[in-house]
Amino acid sequence: MEEICRSQINPGVAQHGGRIDLIDVEDATLVVRLMGGCQGCGMANVTLRQGVESAVKRMIPAVKGIRDITDHESGTNPYFKQGSK
Amino acid sequence: MNPVPIPISNKAASDPVAVGGRQRLLLLIPTTTYRAEAFVEAARRLDVDLTVASEHDSTFSPAEPDRLLTLDFAGPMRAAEQVRAFAVEYPVTAVFGVDDGTAVVAAHASRALGIGRNQVEAVEAAANKHRQRVLLRDRGVPVPEFRVCSVQDRAASLADEVSYPCVLKPVALAASRGVIRVDDPVQFAQAFPRVVAIVTEAARHVTGHPDSEILIEDYVPGPEFALEGWLDEGRLTVLALFDKPDPLEGPYFAETIYVTPSCYSSDIQAALTACAESAARAIGLGFGPVHVELRYNENGPWLIELAARPIGGKCGQGLRFGSDGSVSLEELLLGKTLGLSGDSLEREASAVAVMMIPVLKAGIMKQVRGVTEALSVPHVTDMIITVHPGQELVPLPEESRYAGFIFARHDSPEGAESAVREAYACLDFVIE
Numbered sequence: 048m049e050e051i052c053r054s055q056i057n058p059g060v061a062q063h064g065g066r067i068d069l070i071d072v073e074d075a076t077l078v079v080r081l082m083g084g085c086q087g088c089g090m091a092n093v094t095l096r097q098g099v100e101s102a103v104k105r106m107i108p109a110v111k112g113i114r115d116i117t118d119h120e121s122g123t124n125p126y127f128k129q130g131s132k
Numbered sequence: 133m134n135p136v137p138i139p140i141s142n143k144a145a146s147d148p149v150a151v152g153g154r155q156r157l158l159l160l161i162p163t164t165t166y167r168a169e170a171f172v173e174a175a176r177r178l179d180v181d182l183t184v185a186s187e188h189d190s191t192f193s194p195a196e197p198d199r200l201l202t203l204d205f206a207g208p209m210r211a212a213e214q215v216r217a218f219a220v221e222y223p224v225t226a227v228f229g230v231d232d233g234t235a236v237v238a239a240h241a242s243r244a245l246g247i248g249r250n251q252v253e254a255v256e257a258a259a260n261k262h263r264q265r266v267l268l269r270d271r272g273v274p275v276p277e278f279r280v281c282s283v284q285d286r287a288a289s290l291a292d293e294v295s296y297p298c299v300l301k302p303v304a305l306a307a308s309r310g311v312i313r314v315d316d317p318v319q320f321a322q323a324f325p326r327v328v329a330i331v332t333e334a335a336r337h338v339t340g341h342p343d344s345e346i347l348i349e350d351y352v353p354g355p356e357f358a359l360e361g362w363l364d365e366g367r368l369t370v371l372a373l374f375d376k377p378d379p380l381e382g383p384y385f386a387e388t389i390y391v392t393p394s395c396y397s398s399d400i401q402a403a404l405t406a407c408a409e410s411a412a413r414a415i416g417l418g419f420g421p422v423h424v425e426l427r428y429n430e431n432g433p434w435l436i437e438l439a440a441r442p443i444g445g446k447c448g449q450g451l452r453f454g455s456d457g458s459v460s461l462e463e464l465l466l467g468k469t470l471g472l473s474g475d476s477l478e479r480e481a482s483a484v485a486v487m488m489i490p491v492l493k494a495g496i497m498k499q500v501r502g503v504t505e506a507l508s509v510p511h512v513t514d515m516i517i518t519v520h521p522g523q524e525l526v527p528l529p530e531e532s533r534y535a536g537f538i539f540a541r542h543d544s545p546e547g548a549e550s551a552v553r554e555a556y557a558c559l560d561f562v563i564e
Binding site for chain 1 (some may be wrong): 161163164165166168169172173176182183186190191192195196199200261449517519520521522523
């Protein structure tokens with residue numbers, strides 16, 4: 048799984064200054080922390096659910112899902128900054 | 133005066149249908165929203181095929197073409213063509229926009245697909261403060277007297293022509309940004325160039341319209357309310373009626389506390405609801421979510437603004453629906469949009485208060501003290517700080533960002549309101 052993150056996932060998120068760290072695997076659910084431009088990004092959840100999770104499940108069908116444990120409120124340089132609505 | 137009814141045609145060319153056994157929801161989410169997670173998670177719980185469209189490319193779009201889409205949100209007609217091309221390969225059951233701009237794009241896209249439930253013109257009118265007021269006034273809905281001017285107009289001339297007190301409002305901005313009350317010509321002459329500067333600055337980053345108009349309307353005294361509703365065939369169901377217990381009297385209009393259910397009499401609540409429903413009808417909206425701002429005084433209800441979208445910010449997070457309170461506002465709205473049956477439109481029994489934490493001072497955020505103490509206040513259910521150390525903060529009216537949100541639940545509205553006030557009092561934002 049770490050190899051997939053390194054070679055298949057992180058090159059994509061790196062284009063937006065981000066990185067996804069695999070922290071743990073719990074009951075076939077990947078526990079991840081988002082870094083850099085992903086931390087606090089308004090579209091982080093979209094990327095995770097619509098991009099990363101789908102790609103990972105296709106490569107490893109046994110994966111049930113992804114749990115994000117990022118403290119997004121502490122993100123200091125999100126790629127997409129959230130506005131007021 | 134009774135509102136003049138206009139016909140509403142909100143039956144879709146074809147009602148939502150599952151394509152190949154699965155429904156596909158196209159969710160339009162601008163990259164600047166607070167609300168992506170709430171809507172995406174809600175759609176996942178509905179177990180439908182989900183495509184999320186934004187105005188910027190996702191790095192995963194090429195690998196996930198059925199799940200991620202890029203649309204020209206600034207050009208709704210072009211976006212509609214993009215959606216039509218997408219739907220050739222991935223048929224779409226319903227389109228939902230989460231804010232004013234994407235609601236307009238959703239209306240265009242739905243029309244292009246033949247699944248529209250509202251007239252595009254109605255949704256566009258709801259997203260334009262001036263056009264909306266013209267329709268409401270002409271159809272007898274009580275709105276403040278208003279006029280519109282250009283950023284090019286001379287403040288001195290306008291100051292002699294308007295009545296006082298009045299409120300200056302940029303037509304193209306939201307969340308009270310650039311909204312200033314003035315009580316006399318001297319204040320007007322000071323406020324007008326300030327609003328022009330805000331509009332001009334926003335045009336560079338947000339609206340893209342350097343010649344945006346400014347609305348000048350009479351100030352309407354009285355308590356303010358926010359109504360969250362769902363329209364179906366023109367009938368309004370109230371999902372939540374929020375009191376705003378802090379007086380909003382200006383000169384700036386920072387939202388602070390929302391509390392529901394309302395503490396006002398059933399007669400006043402009914403009058404507010406009737407006003408909101410007649411406003412939706414006057415604009416021509418017949419289907420979907422509405423967020424309505426109203427005031428009430430000795431002359432009855434006043435329609436301040438109506439939007440064809442759900443409540444903004446993270447305020448919707450406090451609302452729960454269904455028999456066991458397990459359904460979020462977002463899940464309810466998406467389910468109704470898709471025509472899924474089941475969930476009740478009735479909110480859970482608990483009273484809920486939400487406090488939008490205002491930015492009170494300009495400067496660089498250093499730290500927030502008292503978070504643990506605030507979270508430990510009884511009945512406070514959650515708190516989100518949405519600013520971070522090192523961030524530059526600018527208060528209203530120049531900017532409209534909140535510093536965070538506090539949520540509380542209680543048996544009574546008064547108890548929920550007290551809880552968020554007590555939690556807020558624990559917080560100390562160090563800004564230098």
